[in-house]
Amino acid sequence: MKTAIVFYSMNGNTKFTAKTIASQTGADLIELKPEKSYPDKGLRKFIWGGKSAVMGETPKLLPYEFDADKYDQIIFGYPVWASNFAPPIKTFIKDNMKQIAGKDFSVFACCSGGGAEKSIDKLKNYLLIKDFKTSLVLIDPKDKPKEENKNLIDNFISAI
Ligand SMILES: Cc1cc2nc3c(=O)[nH]c(=O)nc-3n(C[C@H](O)[C@H](O)[C@H](O)COP(=O)(O)O)c2cc1C
Numbered sequence: 001m002k003t004a005i006v007f008y009s010m011n012g013n014t015k016f017t018a019k020t021i022a023s024q025t026g027a028d029l030i031e032l033k034p035e036k037s038y039p040d041k042g043l044r045k046f047i048w049g050g051k052s053a054v055m056g057e058t059p060k061l062l063p064y065e066f067d068a069d070k071y072d073q074i075i076f077g078y079p080v081w082a083s084n085f086a087p088p089i090k091t092f093i094k095d096n097m098k099q100i101a102g103k104d105f106s107v108f109a110c111c112s113g114g115g116a117e118k119s120i121d122k123l124k125n126y127l128l129i130k131d132f133k134t135s136l137v138l139i140d141p142k143d144k145p146k147e148e149n150k151n152l153i154d155n156f157i158s159a160i
Helices: 013-025 042-054 087-100 116-127 147-159
Strands: 003-007 028-031 073-081 104-111 135-139
Touching (some): 003 013, 003 087, 013 028, 013 073, 013 104, 073 116, 087 116, 104 116, 104 147, 116 135
Parallel strands (some): 003 073, 073 104, 104 135
């Protein structure tokens, strides 16, 4: 089964997780980057990113390579923003909805505390699916490494 990990990361925690999963599974990494990048430091990142998530924006993305026919499974990875999935993921789905329909979907969300389950529910609704094959929530895995994250990632990989 060929897998694509489609992810957005502002500060590297999601990217760290995506790379860890890819290195253990051979999945392809597809990193999404907005044409106009969000401020990534200080209060401004919370204001602009938070507003974008709350408003349900779909920011234009820089070109990326993604051939849906190559993949049976897609894993989405994102930072939780205001209890929502980060907007670049929304853009990707909007732009590829027809091509990805019917595939297996899994998800991992990085957060600093709360709202991840809500964000996963919102993603599920946006994808019009009943459930993900499996899901994983990690708390700032790059910035606050924890021994237990390794097991959580291993369990996730076994379930995909
Ligand atoms: C705009 C914005 C909104 C956020 N909202 C939440 C939130 O609702 N809940 C939460 O637990 N963490 C929230 N965070 C923290 C990030 O989800 C968390 O630090 C994540 O690990 C960052 O991933 P990244 O390094 O891949 O960008 C928010 C961060 C930003 C920038």
